[in-house]
Amino acid sequence: xxxxxxxxxxxxxxxxxxxxxxxxxxxxxxxxxxxxxxxxxxxxxxxxxxxxxxxxxxxxxxxxxxxxxxxxxxxxxxxxxxxxxxxxxxxxxxxxxxxxxxxxxxxxxxxxxxxxxxxxxxxxxxxxxxxxxxxxxxxxxxxxxxxxxxxxxxxxxxxxxxxxxxxxxxxxxxxxxxxxxxxxxxxxxxxxxxxxxxxxxxxxxxxxxxxxxxxxxxxxxxxxxxxxxxxxxxxxxxxxxxxxxxxxxxxxxxxxxxxxxxxxxxxxxxxxxxxxxxxxxxxxxxxxxxxxxxxxxxxxxxxxxxxxxxxxxxxxxxxxxxxxxxxxxxxxxxxx
Numbered sequence: 001x002x003x004x005x006x007x008x009x010x011x012x013x014x015x016x017x018x019x020x021x022x023x024x025x026x027x028x029x030x031x032x033x034x035x036x037x038x039x040x041x042x043x044x045x046x047x048x049x050x051x052x053x054x055x056x057x058x059x060x061x062x063x064x065x066x067x068x069x070x071x072x073x074x075x076x077x078x079x080x081x082x083x084x085x086x087x088x089x090x091x092x093x094x095x096x097x098x099x100x101x102x103x104x105x106x107x108x109x110x111x112x113x114x115x116x117x118x119x120x121x122x123x124x125x126x127x128x129x130x131x132x133x134x135x136x137x138x139x140x141x142x143x144x145x146x147x148x149x150x151x152x153x154x155x156x157x158x159x160x161x162x163x164x165x166x167x168x169x170x171x172x173x174x175x176x177x178x179x180x181x182x183x184x185x186x187x188x189x190x191x192x193x194x195x196x197x198x199x200x201x202x203x204x205x206x207x208x209x210x211x212x213x214x215x216x217x218x219x220x221x222x223x224x225x226x227x228x229x230x231x232x233x234x235x236x237x238x239x240x241x242x243x244x245x246x247x248x249x250x251x252x253x254x255x256x257x258x259x260x261x262x263x264x265x266x267x268x269x270x271x272x273x274x275x276x277x278x279x280x281x282x283x284x285x286x287x288x289x290x291x292x293x294x295x296x297x298x299x300x301x302x303x304x305x306x307x308x309x310x311x312x313x314x315x316x317x318x319x320x321x322x323x324x325x326x327x328x329x330x331x332x333x334x335x336x
Contacts, residue, residue: 018048024114033060038075040123041111056085056200061128064108071108072128079122088200089122095176095199103167105129105187105197126197130190133160133244134183137251156192157248158313163194164241171196172234175205179215181240183247205234216240218263219253223274224325226260226267227287235325242320249309249317264294271321272299278324 020029023039031038033050036058044062052059057076064071080086096107109125164186171178180201187195201215215236216225222239224232246254254270257263268274273296282288302318303311319329 018046018050020046020048028114031060033058036075036077038073039114039121040073044071044073044111044125056089064125069108070128072126073111074124074126076122076124078120080120089124091202092199093124095202099170099174101167101170102193103163103195104170105195127195128189129187129195129197131188132184133186133188133194133248136188137183137247159192160186160188160194160248161241161245164196164244167194167196168237168241171202172237176202177205177234178202178237178240180217181237181244182217182220183244186244218257218260219243219255221263222325223264223267223323224281226264227282227291228284229281229287230283233325235328238320238328238330239325242317245313245317245320246306249306249313254321264291267321267323268294268297270300270305271323273297274323278327281325 018031018033020031022028022042023030027042028039029042029044031040031048033048038048038058038060040062043065045065046062048060048062050058051061051072057074059072059074061070061072063069076085076089079089093107093110096105100106106127107124108127111123111125113119113121168178168181176199178196178199178201180198181196185196185198187197216222218226220240220243222232222236225236243254255263255266257266273294274291279288279291282291302314303309306314306317309317316329322328
């Protein structure tokens with residue numbers, strides 16, 4: 001049994017056969033995918049099948065006739081209508097072009113438009129993955145070692161975490177912050193290989209105009225982001241990994257806050273309310289006063305809160321989920 005038995009992709013139209021029509025002198029093929037126009041260069045041959053649809057667009061699987069590899073093609077429709085979305089698309093392409101790592105999703109191709117003057121949609125070709133960590137966590141599958149065809153003595157869950165940390169170490173070594181780590185952006189294949197995807201919100205640490213942007217979904221957002229810190233570091237990604245790690249182990253989000261106030265409360269209920277020495281990262285006196293007037297909670301004992309985790313795993317989680325980013329575990333120690 002492979003890693004994702006009965007869970008291949010999103011289950012959306014996996015058996016559906018969609019016919020295409022040649023266009024532009026046979027250089028392109030046009031498909032109608034659930035009412036959406038999908039036009040790709042003719043080297044990407046049928047069977048084409050929809051495998052996902054997100055905020056950024058439609059994703060279909062197809063075969064590259066030159067390499068005989070199945071790939072995932074994401075269409076971003078009207079990509080230049082919204083300048084923010086256009087910049088995110090360009091940023092992901094720019095960053096992933098220069099990244100080459102087993103645990104980072106790879107861009108295989110950018111499909112050129114048939115006519116430059118009618119360049120409205122962007123088609124990005126990625127390596128094909130089978131599912132994502134969100135789907136696995138939400139499934140009824142039990143997560144045990146025999147689901148993966150990998151000769152490892154560590155558990156499957158630890159293997160996921162190891163790959164995530166390995167990929168993130170590479171990203172941070174390139175002086176890039178991902179800023180959008182969550183289970184649905186961690187892609188998996190049938191061999192249980194994990195790859196970090198969706199770099200649309202990523203930034204290099206040398207950029208100076210990104211600190212005030214919205215980043216990271218609330219449930220995975222570090223305290224310094226919730227408190228509107230004007231500067232932050234790779235520690236925000238470490239916090240997100242801690243949230244994901246806890247969610248993998250418990251099959252439930254650690255901090256499912258309804259708003260940012262509720263989010264801070266859930267965090268402090270687990271990691272404890274910060275004392276003065278843990279608020280040094282806050283430059284704003286207003287932010288410090290705000291934190292101090294919140295209800296005060298003692299830190300929970302992690303072994304009691306996570307009884308099914310090994311002592312080593314509990315210790316790592318506790319070091320990731322530290323309120324003060326300056327005291328959060330670093331990349332080098334995470335992988336040791």
